[in-house]
Amino acid sequence: MKDTAQGITAVPGRLAGLRPLVGELMDLKRVRTPDQPEGLAAHGFRRAWAALVSGVHPDTLALREAALALTGIRLGGIDLDVLSRAGMPHERAVKVLRRGLDAAAEPLDRELRERLHTALAGLPVPGQIQPPAFVERLVRQPRAGPTRANTPRVVLLPAESHADHCYVVAVASVLVSPLFGADPAIPFVAALSHHFFNVVLPDAGDYGDRLLGEDAAPLMARVTEDVLATLPEGLAALVREARKILPHTDSPEARAFHAADAMDRVLEMDAHARAAGFTLRQAMVDLDLIHEGPMQAYENAVLAAAGLIH
Structure with missing residues (x-):
């Protein structure tokens, strides 16, 4: 090519x-x-x-x-x-x-x-x-993120x-x-x-x-x-x-x-x-927040009773 x-x-x-x-x-x-x-x-x-x-x-x-x-x-x-x-x-x-x-x-x-x-x-x-002294300056120096003329800065936290x-x-x-x-x-x-x-x-x-x-x-x-x-x-x-x-x-x-x-x-x-x-669905379904283990059935029952899962 x-x-x-x-x-x-x-x-x-x-x-x-x-x-x-x-x-x-x-x-x-x-x-x-x-x-x-x-x-x-x-x-x-x-x-x-x-x-x-x-x-x-x-x-x-x-x-x-x-x-x-x-x-x-x-x-x-x-x-x-x-x-x-x-x-x-x-x-x-x-x-x-x-x-x-x-x-x-x-x-x-x-x-x-x-x-x-x-x-x-x-x-x-x-x-x-110990690292050189300038290292801590760069640890504490935040990056600006994307900037453009005549456009407000988008502040993304944590920076x-x-x-x-x-x-x-x-x-x-x-x-x-x-x-x-x-x-x-x-x-x-x-x-x-x-x-x-x-x-x-x-x-x-x-x-x-x-x-x-x-x-x-x-x-x-x-x-x-x-x-x-x-x-x-x-x-x-x-x-x-x-x-x-x-x-x-x-x-x-x-x-x-x-x-x-x-x-x-x-x-x-x-x-x-x-x-x-x-989203909550990502936590519950994609990431299996209530993961497999001895407490899983009870915890799912609690969440269902609280209306957090169906």
Whole structure:
């Protein structure tokens, strides 16, 4: 098939097959625990940057974080740290995480599934390495959502943060990389860093950025360089190299990144639309809210007596 759309024409069916799984990554932005009140995506963003500054190689980290994100889809906040604090031995905890991974990873490329499975074997014992200071700025910096000239802003709550967006795009980049023949580490690092300018600049949306006019590009570049200067020299060089894919789509890695970025932005809106349209029937029938168990018959009788089911 002729490549008429920067490499996407060869993979539309396979990309559509990953859409539900990428959509489920959105949930990590809103799944919260007492340990992670900003959500599991923000937690993953912190964890990824802490690992990078501690010297973990991006090839290792990209696969590890994708594996952990997929376990989070199925296990929520039950992660290695929680299982360790609950007294579960490390090896058994990793087996639990693998079950979570296997439950989520069926739509993925088989070779990628195997690499993700292996990545969980190398999980370190939870430690206390701190991420760079700029990370918390992105955790607290909300995204504007879609904006357009002469149109009121649509405020969607709870608002995702730039940490949420960057982490989900990073993980999604890994998941779609086999479709483009891409090295997953490059789009992963590019995604983690692609909103560095929002460490300082609040998000005014696309239209707000346009109002900055000719000042926008140099302002964003200056803030980005300031953030890069806070990283260890070797890591800063690596991040700069990965970010070279951001302005184009003429390499497999750039295509993987921009595919993940576009899907995240639209699926985020889809998540709000689905939440707004959620019905009781979906809870009762599609999601089996009163699930099978010893109390099911009694609970259904109570609901029938209360007029909540028929």
